[in-house]
Amino acid sequence: MTRRSNLVARSDVVARFAGVDLFARCTKGDLRIVARHAERLTVAAGTEVVRQGDAGDAFFLLLSGKATVARDGLDVAELGPGDFFGELALLDPAPRAATVTVTVPAEVAVLGARMFKVLLRELPALSATMLASLARRARDAGAVGHE
Amino acid sequence: MLPAMISWVARMANRRGRVAAAIVVLAVPLFAVVGGGVRDRLSVGGFVDPDAPSSQAAAWLEDRFGTAAPNYVLIATAQEGTVFDEANERAGLALVERVRAVPAVLDVLAPWTLDLPEDARNPLASKRGDRAVLGIRLGGDEDRQREGADELAHLVGPGAHDGFDIVATGPAEISREAADQAEDDLLRAELIAAPLTLVGLLLVFRGWRAAVIPLGVAVFAVLGTFTALTIIATTTTVSVFALNLTTALGLGLAIDYSLLLVSRFREERAGGHDVDASVRRTVQTAGRTVLFSAATVATSMLALLVFPVAYLRSFAFAGVAVVLIAGAAAVVVVPMLLARFGERIGHEATSGHEPFWARQARRVMRHPWLWTLGVAAVLVVAGLPFRNVDPGRIDDRVLPADAGAHVGAELLRKDFYFVDFNPITVVAPWIDPADTAAVDAFVTRLVTLPDVYRVDAVTGFFLSVPLGPTSYSERYRAGPDDGTWFDVTSWREPDSQEASDLVAKIRALDPRVRVAGTTAIVDDTVDVVVSRIPLALGIVAVTTLVLLFFMTGSVVVPLKAVVLNLLSLTATFGALVWVFQDGHLAGWLDITPTGRLDVFTPILMFCVAFGLSMDYEVFLLARIKECYDLSDDNVASVAEGLGRTGRVVTAAAVLLAVVFVAIATSEVMIVKMFGVGLALAVLVDAFLVRATLVPALMRLAGRANWWAPRPLRRFHLRWGVWETDPVDVPSAPAPVPIPQEATP
Numbered sequence: 030m031t032r033r034s035n036l037v038a039r040s041d042v043v044a045r046f047a048g049v050d051l052f053a054r055c056t057k058g059d060l061r062i063v064a065r066h067a068e069r070l071t072v073a074a075g076t077e078v079v080r081q082g083d084a085g086d087a088f089f090l091l092l093s094g095k096a097t098v099a100r101d102g103l104d105v106a107e108l109g110p111g112d113f114f115g116e117l118a119l120l121d122p123a124p125r126a127a128t129v130t131v132t133v134p135a136e137v138a139v140l141g142a143r144m145f146k147v148l149l150r151e152l153p154a155l156s157a158t159m160l161a162s163l164a165r166r167a168r169d170a171g172a173v174g175h176e
Numbered sequence: 177m178l179p180a181m182i183s184w185v186a187r188m189a190n191r192r193g194r195v196a197a198a199i200v201v202l203a204v205p206l207f208a209v210v211g212g213g214v215r216d217r218l219s220v221g222g223f224v225d226p227d228a229p230s231s232q233a234a235a236w237l238e239d240r241f242g243t244a245a246p247n248y249v250l251i252a253t254a255q256e257g258t259v260f261d262e263a264n265e266r267a268g269l270a271l272v273e274r275v276r277a278v279p280a281v282l283d284v285l286a287p288w289t290l291d292l293p294e295d296a297r298n299p300l301a302s303k304r305g306d307r308a309v310l311g312i313r314l315g316g317d318e319d320r321q322r323e324g325a326d327e328l329a330h331l332v333g334p335g336a337h338d339g340f341d342i343v344a345t346g347p348a349e350i351s352r353e354a355a356d357q358a359e360d361d362l363l364r365a366e367l368i369a370a371p372l373t374l375v376g377l378l379l380v381f382r383g384w385r386a387a388v389i390p391l392g393v394a395v396f397a398v399l400g401t402f403t404a405l406t407i408i409a410t411t412t413t414v415s416v417f418a419l420n421l422t423t424a425l426g427l428g429l430a431i432d433y434s435l436l437l438v439s440r441f442r443e444e445r446a447g448g449h450d451v452d453a454s455v456r457r458t459v460q461t462a463g464r465t466v467l468f469s470a471a472t473v474a475t476s477m478l479a480l481l482v483f484p485v486a487y488l489r490s491f492a493f494a495g496v497a498v499v500l501i502a503g504a505a506a507v508v509v510v511p512m513l514l515a516r517f518g519e520r521i522g523h524e525a526t527s528g529h530e531p532f533w534a535r536q537a538r539r540v541m542r543h544p545w546l547w548t549l550g551v552a553a554v555l556v557v558a559g560l561p562f563r564n565v566d567p568g569r570i571d572d573r574v575l576p577a578d579a580g581a582h583v584g585a586e587l588l589r590k591d592f593y594f595v596d597f598n599p600i601t602v603v604a605p606w607i608d609p610a611d612t613a614a615v616d617a618f619v620t621r622l623v624t625l626p627d628v629y630r631v632d633a634v635t636g637f638f639l640s641v642p643l644g645p646t647s648y649s650e651r652y653r654a655g656p657d658d659g660t661w662f663d664v665t666s667w668r669e670p671d672s673q674e675a676s677d678l679v680a681k682i683r684a685l686d687p688r689v690r691v692a693g694t695t696a697i698v699d700d701t702v703d704v705v706v707s708r709i710p711l712a713l714g715i716v717a718v719t720t721l722v723l724l725f726f727m728t729g730s731v732v733v734p735l736k737a738v739v740l741n742l743l744s745l746t747a748t749f750g751a752l753v754w755v756f757q758d759g760h761l762a763g764w765l766d767i768t769p770t771g772r773l774d775v776f777t778p779i780l781m782f783c784v785a786f787g788l789s790m791d792y793e794v795f796l797l798a799r800i801k802e803c804y805d806l807s808d809d810n811v812a813s814v815a816e817g818l819g820r821t822g823r824v825v826t827a828a829a830v831l832l833a834v835v836f837v838a839i840a841t842s843e844v845m846i847v848k849m850f851g852v853g854l855a856l857a858v859l860v861d862a863f864l865v866r867a868t869l870v871p872a873l874m875r876l877a878g879r880a881n882w883w884a885p886r887p888l889r890r891f892h893l894r895w896g897v898w899e900t901d902p903v904d905v906p907s908a909p910a911p912v913p914i915p916q917e918a919t920p
Contacts, residue, residue, distance in 0.1 A: 058890065058894075061894060062890070062893045062894050065893075065894060066893075066898065142806060143802060143805045143806050144805075144898070146805060146806060146808070147805050147893070148893075150808075151889060151890070151893055
């Protein structure tokens with residue numbers, strides 16, 4: 030895993046975020062705020078970004094690459110660019126429900142627990158999309174999402 | 177910039193301390209070499225505004241007439257008989273000649289050289305005639321005068337000389353003795369504070385490795401500041417008294433910052449993170465708070481620059497330098513030491529119980545009104561004596577009672593007509609000294625002013641009537657275009673309100689008149705300093721509000737912080753007046769109150785104490801805000817914030833108070849005031865304000881604490897200062913770097 034300064038090419042990050050469904054309703058100003066606080070990581074294939082049973086301390090958004098979601102050793106979903114994970118353990122504190130492993134070298138945007146909550150409170154467009162997404166997942170799976 | 181810098185420090189820290197060692201190995205000896213001789217480059221003066229009318233009048237006199245009011249006084253007591261006995265007079269005249277031979281001496285007045293009428297009282301002889309005063313004018317700036325005072329002390333006093341016992345006093349001698357005394361006291365304060373602080377650090381940090389960290393930071397900060405002051409002193413006047421602040425703040429802030437960082441590191445370790453991750457998390461949270469706090473404290477120190485007096489400006493230079501260097505040293509060096517020795521520094525013991533300060537916060541928050549009103553009332557009452565503050569300037573009584581300059585001044589007060597030695601110097605550049613009618617007409621206007629009993633002029637000296645020329649009347653004459661000047665002697669003490677009123681009346685006689693002398697200098701200094709106080713307060717308040725907004729994103733919390741900080745200073749300011757002006761506890765503290773309060777000390781203390789107060793406020797608010805952002809629960813956040821930082825703040829405050837009390841053992845009254853006042857300020861702040869008023873008011877304001885208009889909230893999100901909460905992502909089994917093109 031490599032950390033990349035979120036100072037470098039912030040305008041590039043804003044452009045990347047603009048194409049992500051999660052930020053579809055956000056204004057450019059909203060995206061600049063998200064870009065300021067999101068840390069971007071490049072993650073090597075094979076990295077377990079979150080591990081089932083660990084405490085949740087961050088929210089992740091896959092900007093490129095691929096990852097698999099496994100619960101109790103079984104793959105339950107595959108994630109691609111624009112997919113996000115880690116929010117459930119922050120919204121309702123509980124151990125991670127699944128392990129997410131990068132399968133194709135990925136770029137990931139990460140928000141720590143604190144900034145995730147602050148941004149949800151301060152950016153209604155983000156929280157509305159997040160809520161809609163959670164509702165869709167609940168409807169599709171009949172249960173909690175792929176964590 | 178800041179986030180990138182913080183990340184860099186966090187990464188560097190984990191290189192097992194090699195960089196730390198390199199920085200220390202290179203910088204400390206360099207600082208020691210450059211800054212080691214700082215004392216010789218600093219000034220013992222800087223107490224007056226060089227642009228004040230009285231300073232310009234004195235400069236005019238020196239420049240055109242080669243004299244001015246005496247600023248160095250020798251009191252010669254005849255071992256036998258009176259000073260006018262033949263042998264004593266001969267010895268006295270020889271003494272005058274030796275004094276005149278000193279290059280810095282511009283002018284000497286002595287009882288043996290006054291050619292007075294037979295029936296006139298000799299103002300330079302004591303009431304009993306056994307003592308003589310030599311009124312000496314040392315030329316040049318305050319440092320040149322100091323050199324002259326050193327030469328005179330070496331040549332003629334104090335001690336026995338040719339049938340006289342001699343003591344020295346006067347402004348130049350008082351400055352000289354105060355600076356020497358302050359230097360000795362500083363060494364003693366350091367010798368007292370160092371072992372006590374070390375013991376305190378061992379208790380607080382629970383282990384010698386952690387305990388030596390703040391001492392290392394302190395040495396780095398103090399030597400770094402000495403170096404900065406050495407460089408600054410090449411371009412402007414820097415007061416030697418700034419060194420006292422450097423040592424106290426350097427040690428105090430090093431303790432504050434190190435304690436905050438080490439505590440956070442131990443907390444992170446207790447949370448299950450390894451040393452490297454803990455160091456990184458510490459830098460990104462507490463490290464950021466330290467840098468932010470240092471910026472806030474430095475800003476309040478910067479306000480001292482608005483005062484046109486080198487003494488106060490020197491404290492701004494020293495304060496800003498020591499705060500920034502201590503902050504930078506703490507954030508760079510401490511993490512590197514933690515990375516190197518972190519395994520042995522341990523982690524916070526988790527007892528399972530809520531910390532004492534969290535329970536205290538909850539206790540307060542159960543009855544917020546009671547605590548708010550009760551503690552605020554105590555602080556307001558403690559501050560009431562300050563309503564009667566009477567600002568003035570120091571005189572000989574700043575020194576201990578047995579100091580030479582103090583003893584000499586007491587002799588002047590008791591055995592002489594003291595007022596004779598503090599004339600009001602009146603310069604009249606437009607009056608031609610050859611025009612005796614014009615001179616006498618002006619003398620008549622002067623001598624008829626209230627409280628004037630004597631005027632000396634080029635045409636002679638006057639009581640209620642002219643008494644004719646004396647041998648020194650010619651000193652009031654210079655070149656044809658230089659005008660003339662007068663010495664106006666009042667019945668009133670130079671620091672009395674009546675003397676100030678007289679100066680004002682003299683200035684009102686003619687717009688061209690220039691007035692110097694002790695009373696005018698003190699009045700001008702007090703006036704200019706007091707007139708700039710609103711500007712200084714405004715700068716401190718506005719910058720604090722802005723900086724705290726950047727940290728909290730709220731407009732309510734910063735306002736409360738400023739009000740609380742002011743409230744925390746009330747007790748200190750009340751105590752200053754009650755003790756040092758009114759003289760309560762004077763015997764116990766071994767001081768000689770003058771009935772006035774040195775105008776500089778409260779200003780200085782305000783800036784230092786406000787800065788330290790804000791330092792603690794930043795520690796506390798940063799933690800409360802972090803908890804609140806995560807939990808959205810005001811009461812729990814306040815309890816956790818105080819629980820996490822209460823120990824740090826109180827321990828730091830107690831250790832800092834020890835340093836200030838050590839400084840208060842000084843025998844120089846202004847240094848003692850500084851030490852006593854600041855010790856009280858930090859203790860009141862840590863124990864009364866942070867532990868009671870802050871949680872009570874946070875509880876009362878509830879969610880409104882964090883209110884700001886929406887545009888400001890968004891501005892804060894975009895540009896504010898945030899403590900990031902680092903994310904620990906497990907590494908890949910075999911990390912493979914991704915080519916940059918793969919991540920457009």
